[in-house]
Amino acid sequence: MKTLNIKLPDGKVITHDFEGQVCLENLIPETEYPILSALCQNENIRLNSVFDESAEIEFLDLRNNYANMSYQASLTLLYLKAVEDILGKHVQVTIANSLSKGVYTRIHLDGINEETIQKLENYMHEIAEQNLPIEEEVMNRDELLKYVNADGDKDEKKLLESAVDLKKAMVCRIGETHNLFYLHTLPSTGYLKLFELKKYRNGVLLRFPHPRDPLHVAPFEEQKLLYNAFSEENHWQKLIGVKDASQLNEKIVTKECLDLVMLTEALHEKKIADIATAISESKKRIILIAGPSSSGKTTFAKRLCIQLRVIGLKPLYLGTDDYFVNREDMVPDEKGELDFEALSAVDVGLFDQQMNDLLAGRKVDIPEFDFIEGKKVFGKRITSIQPNQPIVIEGIHGLNPQLTKDIPDEEKIRIYISPLTQLNIDTHNRVPTTDARMLRRLVRDYRTRGRDAATTIRDWPSVRKGEDVNIFPFCYQADLFFNSQCIYELAALKKYAKPLLEGIGKDEKEYPEAQRMLRFLDFFAEMKDDACIPLNSIIREFIGGSVIMN
Numbered sequence: 313m314k315t316l317n318i319k320l321p322d323g324k325v326i327t328h329d330f331e332g333q334v335c336l337e338n339l340i341p342e343t344e345y346p347i348l349s350a351l352c353q354n355e356n357i358r359l360n361s362v363f364d365e366s367a368e369i370e371f372l373d374l375r376n377n378y379a380n381m382s383y384q385a386s387l388t389l390l391y392l393k394a395v396e397d398i399l400g401k402h403v404q405v406t407i408a409n410s411l412s413k414g415v416y417t418r419i420h421l422d423g424i425n426e427e428t429i430q431k432l433e434n435y436m437h438e439i440a441e442q443n444l445p446i447e448e449e450v451m452n453r454d455e456l457l458k459y460v461n462a463d464g465d466k467d468e469k470k471l472l473e474s475a476v477d478l479k480k481a482m483v484c485r486i487g488e489t490h491n492l493f494y495l496h497t498l499p500s501t502g503y504l505k506l507f508e509l510k511k512y513r514n515g516v517l518l519r520f521p522h523p524r525d526p527l528h529v530a531p532f533e534e535q536k537l538l539y540n541a542f543s544e545e546n547h548w549q550k551l552i553g554v555k556d557a558s559q560l561n562e563k564i565v566t567k568e569c570l571d572l573v574m575l576t577e578a579l580h581e582k583k584i585a586d587i588a589t590a591i592s593e594s595k596k597r598i599i600l601i602a603g604p605s606s607s608g609k610t611t612f613a614k615r616l617c618i619q620l621r622v623i624g625l626k627p628l629y630l631g632t633d634d635y636f637v638n639r640e641d642m643v644p645d646e647k648g649e650l651d652f653e654a655l656s657a658v659d660v661g662l663f664d665q666q667m668n669d670l671l672a673g674r675k676v677d678i679p680e681f682d683f684i685e686g687k688k689v690f691g692k693r694i695t696s697i698q699p700n701q702p703i704v705i706e707g708i709h710g711l712n713p714q715l716t717k718d719i720p721d722e723e724k725i726r727i728y729i730s731p732l733t734q735l736n737i738d739t740h741n742r743v744p745t746t747d748a749r750m751l752r753r754l755v756r757d758y759r760t761r762g763r764d765a766a767t768t769i770r771d772w773p774s775v776r777k778g779e780d781v782n783i784f785p786f787c788y789q790a791d792l793f794f795n796s797q798c799i800y801e802l803a804a805l806k807k808y809a810k811p812l813l814e815g816i817g818k819d820e821k822e823y824p825e826a827q828r829m830l831r832f833l834d835f836f837a838e839m840k841d842d843a844c845i846p847l848n849s850i851i852r853e854f855i856g857g858s859v860i861m862n
Contacts, residue, residue, distance in 0.1 A: 316363060319370040321345065333364045337499055345373040345526040346505070348498055349382050354823045358448065360499035374526035377773075378495065378828055381744075384415070384520065385484070386446055386498040387507055388740060390439060391518055393489035394432045395419060407518075407740050409542050409732065413530040414519030415742065416512065416542070426511050433509040439486070443502030447485040456492075459483055467558070468492055471738050471835065474561035478834040491740050494831045513539065524780065538732065541793050545734040548579050554799050556736045561837035564803045570844045576798050577846050584612070587727065587792055588619035596725040597702045598667060599627070602710030602786070603729035604779045606752035608796040608850035612729050613706040614860045615848060620702060628670070628697055632707025632715070634679050635663045639686030653778040655709050659688075664718040667705075670697050671723060711786035728790035731797035737835045746776070747832060748802065755808040756854040765812035769822040796850050803839040804851055810838075 316328045316336075320343060328339050337359045340347045350357050351370040356378050372379040388407055395405050404420040451459060453472070460468040472478060483490055484497045498504070508529050510517040519529050552575050554560045563572045591599060601613050610631075617627045637659050642650050651657060666676045675696045679688035697703065709715045711726050731752075733743050750772055757763040798804075810833055816826040845851055852858035 314364075314366045316366065317368050319368075321347075321371060321373045321375065330363075333362050336361050336363065336369065340371070343371075343373065345375065346503065347371045347373055348503060349376065349379040349496065351824060354818055354821075356496055356824050356828070358496050358499055374521055375523045377523070378824060380523050381828075382496055382498055383504070385493045385495060386501075387504055387518065387520055388415075389446065389484055389486055389489065389491050389497065390436050390501055390504055391417070391432075391509075392491060392740065393439065393486045394435045396489050398432055398435055399428075405740070407736070407742050408515070409734055409742060410745060411538060411542070412512070412517055412519070412533050412535050413522055414510075414517045416515050416539075417518055418515040424511075424516070429509045429511050429516055432516075433507075436504075436507065436509075440501045440504045443500050444486055445500050446497045448497055449483045450480055451483055452480050453478060456481055456483075460492075463490075467556070467738055470558040471556070474558045474565075474837065475835045476837070481831075492738070493741065494737070494835065495828060535788070537728065537788065537790055537793050541732050541795050542734055545732060545795055545797065548576075549734055549799065551579070552576060552799055554735070556738055557835045558738070560735065560800065560803060564800065564837040564839055569800075569839065572800050573844050573846075576800060577849055580796075580798070580850070581615075583794060584615050585619045585622070587794060588616060588623055588625075590792060591620065591702065591725055592623050592625060594725055596723055597671060597697075597700075598716065598719060598724045599702050599704045600710035600716065600724060600726045601704065601706045601729060602708055602712075602726075602783060602790075603796075604749065604783050605775050606749040606756070606854070607729045607731060608752075608853050609706050609729055611848070611850045611853045611858065611860050612794055612796060613704055616727075617704055620704070625700065625702055626698070627702045627704045628695065630678065630703060630705045632658055632663065632705060632709060634681045634688070635659045636681045636688070638688060653708065653782055655712055655714055655782065658707075658709060658715065660715060660717075664716060667703065667716070667719050670695075670703060671719075673697070673699065708782055711789045712782070713786070713789065725792065726790045727792045727794060728787045729794045729796050730787075731801075732795050733797045733799075735797075735799060735802075737832075743802070745797075747829065748797065751802070751805045751809050751829070752854045754812060755805055758812055759808075759854075759856050764815065765809075765826060766816050766820050766822040769816075769825050798849070798851050800839065801851050802833070802836045804842050804845060804855060806833050806836055806838045807840065807842070808855055809833065 313329050318326050336350060349372040350359055352367055374380050374383060392405055395403055399421060406418045408416045408418060456472055460472055482493045484493055506529055507520045510519060521528060522530050549555050563569055601609055603609050617629050620627045635658050637657055642657060645651050669676050673696060675694060677690045678693040678695060679690050680692050682689050711728060716724060731748055732745055733748055735743050737743060754765050754768045757768045813826040813830050816823050847857055847859040853861055
C-alpha cells in the first residue's frame with residue numbers, strides 16, 4: 313500500500329492510500345479557494361500529475377504566487393485561442409503590462425470594439441465550460457529550437473537563440489493554439505472560471521482575481537497615471553530599440569551595451585529635469601515622494617535635489633523615517649507586534665507642525681531617529697528655509713493625505729515613483745513589475761544587510777501586503793510620476809541575483825519561488841561588466857557603487 317500525504321492551504325493534512333497509480337487531480341477536496349497547483353518534494357507540479365509511489369504533496373490556491381501566475385499563463389493561452397478562433401490565426405496579440413487589476417493587451421487589428429470584445433469573452437467562457445485539456449510538454453533546448461523552427465515563429469526563435477542560459481521551457485496547447493511559458497499551466501480550461509475582458513483606450517484589459525480576493529474579479533479602477541507612464545515607457549523603448557528579451561540580449565552581448573546604458577540613463581536624467589522644472593513652475597514647496605519597495609526613491613529624491621539646484625533652487629532634503637514615534641510610545645497591533653510601516657508609526661503631529669514652521673520661515677529642530685535606541689534625537693539639525701526654498705520629502709506615506717492633513721494643499725506637490733516595465737520576454741510573456749522589484753531588493757538586502765535570498769523571498773509577501781495598505785491606494789493622489797525602470801536592469805541584476813537564488817537549498821520553503829525566478833532569468837543575457845553603469849544610476853542603489861547613497 314502506498315500513501316500520499318497532502319497538505320492543504322489551511323494547514324490541514326489529508327492522507328490517501330492507494331495501489332497502482334493515482335492522479336492528483338482526483339484527490340482535490342472542497343476548500344475555501346479553488347486548488348490550482350501543487351508541490352511535490354518542494355518542486356512545482358501540475359495537478360494532473362500521476363503517482364505510483366508514496367509522496368508528500370502540498371496543494372496551492374490563488375494566494376500562492378506560483379499558482380497565481382499559472383492561472384494568468386493559462387488564461388493568456390485561452391485568450392489567444394479566442395482571438396485565433398474568432399478573429400483569425402493571422403491576428404497578432406501583445407500581452408503588454410499589468411494595469412487595473414489585470415493585464416493590458418493589444419489586438420493588432422482595426423475595428424476592435426466592445427461588441428467584438430464581448431464576443432471574445434463569451435467564447436472564452438464557453439471553452440472554459442467545455443473543460444478542454446491544456447496540454448503541456450516540457451522541452452529541452454534542442455527540442456525547443458526544433459519546435460520554433462517548425463512553427464515558424466521568428467520572435468520565439470530569436471529569443472531562444474539569444475537566451476543562451478535557457479535549458480528548458482514548457483510548450484502548452486489548447487487545441488491548435490500553443491505558446492511557450494516558463495512555468496506550468498493548469499490542467500484544463502475548467503479551472504479558468506473567473507475573468508473578464510474590458511475595452512480600455514487602444515487595447516483590451518484581461519482581468520482576473522487578485523490573490524487577496526481569489527473568488528472575485530475586482531471592480532475596475534481607472535489608472536490614468538500608470539497608463540500614461542506605460543505609454544511613455546513604450547515611447548522610450550522605441551527610442552532605445554528594445555521591446556523584448558531577445559533585443560535586449562543582442563545589445564548586452566555586443567558593443568551596443570554601452571550605448572544602451574547611456575541612452576537609458578539620459579532619458580532618466582531628462583525626465584528628472586522635467587519634473588524639477590514642473591516643480592519650479594508650480595511654486596509649491598512641499599515635494600512629497602512615495603513608491604513601493606525597491607523603487608529607487610532615495611536615489612531619485614537626491615537626483616531631483618540636484619536638478620532643482622541646477623535651476624536655482626536650494627532644496628532641503630528630509631526623510632519621514634526621522635519622524636518615527638519613539639518605540640516605547642508605539643502601540644502594538646492585534647498580534648502584539650509593532651508595525652513600523654503603518655502611518656501610526658509616524659509622529660504626524662510633529663511632522664506637520666515642523667513643515668508649517670519651515671514654510672513660515674521659523675527655525676526648526678529637525679529630529680534624527682536613532683534606530684538602535686528607538687527614539688528621536690534632537691539638537692543636530694536646527695534649520696530654517698528661505699521663502700522660495702522647497703522641501704523634498706521621501707517616505708512610504710508621502711502620498712497619504714493623512715500625513716500632511718494640516719499642511720495647506722496649495723503648498724504640496726506629490727510624486728509617485730515605481731519601476732514599471734514594458735519589456736517583455738516575448739510577445740505573450742510579460743515581465744511582472746513585482747519580479748523586477750524583488751530582484752532589486754534581493755540584491756540590495758544581501759549587499760547592505762547580509763540577508764540571504766531565502767529571507768528576502770520569505771518577507772516579500774509581507775512587504776507586498778504593506779504596499780497594498782500603505783502605498784498603492786494613494787498612488788492616484790500623485791501629481792507627477794517617475795518610472796524608475798532601467799531597460800537593461802535585468803541583465804545587470806542577473807549577475808548578482810542568480811548565485812543568491814541558486815544558494816537556496818531544496819529543503820527550504822523558498823526553493824520553489826527561487827527556481828521560478830531562475831527560470832525567468834534564463835531568458836536574459838547577463839551583463840558581465842557593469843562598469844559602464846553611471847555611479848549616480850538608480851541601479852547603483854541596488855548593485856552598489858552609488859555616489860549618491862554614500
